[in-house]
Amino acid sequence: MPDLGPVLLSLHLAAVTTVILLMIGVPLAYWLATTKTGLKPVVEAVTALPLVLPPTVIGFYLLILMNPSAPMGGAWVSMTGGSLSFSFAGLVFASVIYSLPFMVQPLQSAFEAVGRGPMEVAATLGASKLDAIWNVLLPQSARxxxxxxxxxxxxTIGEFGVVLMVGGNIPDRTRVISIAIYEHVESVEYAEAHILSAGLLIFSFVTLIGVYALNRSYRLRVS
Amino acid sequence: MSADRLSLDIALARKTFSLNVRETLVLDGVTAVFGPSGSGKTTLLRAIAGLESGAEGSICFAETVWRDSAEGNFVPAHQRAVAYVFQDARLFSHLDVRGNLDFAAKRARKAGRAPNVDGAVEAFGIQGLQDRRADSLSGGESRRVALARAVLSCPDLMLLDEPLTGLDRAARREILPFLKRLPEQSACPILYVSHDLEEVAALASRIVVMREGQVLANGPIGEVGRSLDLGPLSEGAGPASLIEVQVTRIDTDGGLMALDAGGEVLRLPAAPGTQEGDRLRLFIDARDVAIAVERPGPMSIRNILPAQVGRIVSSDTAADALVDLFFGGEMISAQITRQALSELQLETGQQVFALMKSVRLAGDFR
Structure with a gap:
């Protein structure tokens, strides 16, 4: 029986990251889908950066940010008593950054597909903007x-480079599936590496089939 | 229902188009906003609804200021107590028909009225549709649901943007009776955008005529029709005239009714349910009006009136010319060939006879 720790940790990390990103992504994508300011392409570019940058670049800067001697890392230490780098919280922070485009871009496409029409109807029927977003835009963007x-x-489950740089390889804290596979291969434990790799392969394949079957129109635009 | 006033002083500039309206509209029953495509009707309606935040100037409805750009005042659409019926119905696709109606009823403006969903369902004939998804409805059905939904939001003003556009004749005939009953259903004034003179004639009592982003005329439909030739502004129907008449006698034997049109008598097949004294609007296609210089001999055309030639519009590029004819304070247009115009040697002020081959009640949509 292989060690289930990395699997559970990966699932935990992905779940927390998805919830946080949903809360950040909806307002950000709504702003991108509706704004007319010249700032839009800048924000779009920043959002898409994790798609094109090597994970090492993101990881490197995140490490610098999270260092206890840096303002952000220091603030975290004084609030929680622990270091942000090489911790689960640090992994979540890093995952939120590098998975941002995977949340924001499909949301933006969905909001743009709904368009202004239904929102105008809601307004002329007496619905405030928040009311209209909650009861019209989000239900119509469900897929x-x-x-x-x-x-x-x-x-988030599939990321390796950023996780390795920011989290290292601490069992039950930062050793996620991809790191565990790397270590198994390094130690020539091919049987264990096979189990985790095949599991991740099947999971990813089934997930993507699900996504494409769900809707063909919300594909990522940059990747 | 007393008349509300809508004071407009709006300027809105687009790349290829600008809207400039400074007008006070008296809103009583149905007021048509009429003009050709691109004349700014929809933009005006959207500005009134609060959907054009770029509109400068002021909008004031029944003592309530909705927009005053000088004071930086902009009341957002959802606080304006308007209901807007869009051209394409725009039902919420994630809800069924009942969900669409409930959405409006839940957010209804409580101006002394309470939304009555069952009543609206019955009034707009949508029993049996309530569990249907919005995207499974026919064009006519979805327009009826959109009208019911607008009524259920209990607005102080209803804005209708060409609700018959894109429907075939059968569906238009299906919707028209519901539109005619809309004022009593909504218990509020209605602004109705249309580029079809016949639709306007069938539904509206007042008219705002627009062209190139400006208001040409505004007032009761009969008055505006006398001073302004509405025909050329109408699309779809071609040049046509609109006159108001009163039923003076109904001849049950011959099935005809006699109508008083500015002192002259017209005869038409009696419309079912019409009574003596009723006021009706007639729609006369300019191609159905012929001109004779002398009173013609016995013939099949029943409606022949002495008239005076008014303005004559002809151009070297068109085969047809448009001649305005006045009789007893009313005006109708006749479309004749330029060849006929020159052979008859028609001149403004000349006495002629107008032969009306076909006259019909506005809104028959035959």
Whole structure:
């Protein structure tokens, strides 16, 4: 029986990351889908950066940010008493950054597909903006929201480079599936590596089939 | 229902189009906003609804200021107590028909009225549709649901943007009676955008005529029709005229009714349910009006009136010319060939006879 620790940790990390990103992604994607300011392409580019940058670049800067001597890392230490780097919280923070486009882009596409029409109807029937977003825009974007969550979850489980740089390899705290596989291969434990790799392969394949079957129109635009 | 006033002083500039309206509209029953495509009707309606935040100037409805850009005042659409019926119905696709109606009823403005969902369902004939998904409805059905939904939001003003557009004749005939009953259902004034003169004639009592982003005329439909040739502004129907008449006598034997049109008598097949004294609107296609210089001999055309030639519009590029004819304070347009115009040597002020081959009640949509 292989060690289930990395599997549970990966699932935990992906779940927490998806929930946090959903709360950040909905307002951000709504703003991107509706704004007319010149700031939009800048924000879109920042959002898409994790898609094109090597994980080492993101990981490197995140390490610097999280260092206890840096402002953010220091603030975390004084609040919690522990270091942000090489911790589960640090992994969540890193995952939120590198999975951002996988949440925001499908959401933005979904909101743009709904368009202004239904929101205008809601307004002329007396619905405030929040009311209209909650009761019209989000229900009409349901498939896009599901797609975004599934992609974010799957991508978070699959990430390796950033996790290795920011989290290291601490059992039950930062040793997620991809790290565990790496270590098994390094130690020539091919049987264990096979179990985890095949599991991840099947999981990713089934997830993507689900996403594409769910809707063909919310694919990522950059990747 | 007393008349509400809508004071507009709106300027809105787009790349290829600008809207400039400074007008006070008296809203009583149905007021048509009429003009050709691109004349700014929909933009005006959207500005009134609060859907055009770029509109400068002021909008004031029944003592309530909705927009005053000088004071930086902009009441958002959802606080304006308007209901907007869009051209394409725009039902919520994630809800069934009942869900669409409930959405409006839950957010109804309680201006002394309470939304009555069952009543609206019955009034707009949507019993049996309530569990249907919005995207499974026919064009006519979805327009009826959209009308019911708008009524259920209990607005102080209803804005209708060409609710018959894109429907075939059968569906238009299906919707028209519901539109005619809309004022009593909604218990509020209605602004109705249309580019179809016949639709306007069938539904509205007042009219706002627009062209190129400006208001040309505004007032009771009969008055505006006398001073302004509405025909050329109408699309779809071609040049046509609109006159108001009163039923003076109904001849049950011949099945005809006699109508008083500015002192002259017209005869038409009696419409079912019409009574003596009723006021009706007639729709006369300019192609159905012929001109004779002398009173013609015995013939099949029943409606022949002495008239005076008014304005004559002809251009070298068109085969047809448009001639305005006045009789007893009313005006109708006749479309004749330029060849006929020159052979008859028609001139403004000349006495002629107008032969009306076909006259019909507005809104028959035959």
């Amino acid at each position: 896009g929201i599901l797609t975004a969550c599934v992609l974010t979850f799957a991508h």
